Amino acid sequence: MTLKFVRSLICRTGHLPAACLVLLAASAASNTFASPMTCESSSGSFTREWSFDSAEACGTGKGNPNSSADIEGLGGVFDLPGSGVWTKRGDVTDNGDDSDWLNVSLTSGNWGDKDIEATWTLAAGFWDTFGLGVFTVHVGHGPTDNLSDFGAFMITPGEYNGTWQFSQTGAQGGGGGLSNAGIWTTGVPIDPREQPIPNPGVPALMALGLLLMARQLRRRRRMPG
Structure with a gap:
C-alpha cells in the first residue's frame, strides 16, 4: 500500500x-x-481472475455492482465510515460508454469473451475532482453460483491510465463473459496548495x-x- x-x-x-x-x-x-494486483474467485475446477496494474487493494463480489453497498461489502479499505459513500460514475459496455470519467479499450478479446486484455484511462481532472476511485469489471453469471461476478480495484491516487485483464478457466460454454466496466468515486482531492x-x-x-x-x-x- x-x-x-x-x-x-x-x-x-x-x-x-x-x-x-x-x-x-x-x-x-x-x-x-503501486504494483499490478490480482484477485481471483475459485469453485471446484473453475477459476475467475481479475488483474489491474495500478491498484492499492482488490476484492471480488456477487452480482452486478450498482450501489455503494456493493463496494462497501467488499470490506477492508473499501468499507469507509458511513453509508452510501461511493458514487457510480457510469459504465463502459459493448453498447458504448456512458461514463464521463472512464474509457476502456479492449486489446485482446471481445465483449462477452472469457479471456480479455484491455486498457483503462481516466478523464483529465479526475484526481482534481475526487479523493478516491474504484475500478470494477463485471462478467456474466458463470457455471456455478459459488463464483464471484465482479472484481474491484482501489486505483492508486494520481494514476490516469494502464492495463487490466480478466480470464475464466475450467468452464466449457455457459456464461461468464465480459459484461461491463465501471468507475466509482468518493471524497475530495487533497488541496495541491498544501x-x-x-x-x-x-x-x-x-x-x-x-x-x-x-x-x-x-x-x-x-x-x-
Missing part, C-alpha cells in the same frame, strides 16, 4: 489535519509505486503521522457526548 493512498484515505475527510500534513510530507519524499514540510525520513514521518492520528482519536473518545 503506497503512502499516496494512505494519505488520501486520511486527508480526504479533513478530520485529522495534523496527521494529514505529516503524511503529505512523507509521500512527497517517497518513490514507492506544501509538505521538510522531513528526516519517510519511516519516521509515517510513525509520527500515525501517532498523531491515534492521539486525536483518543481525545475525541474522551469528549463528553
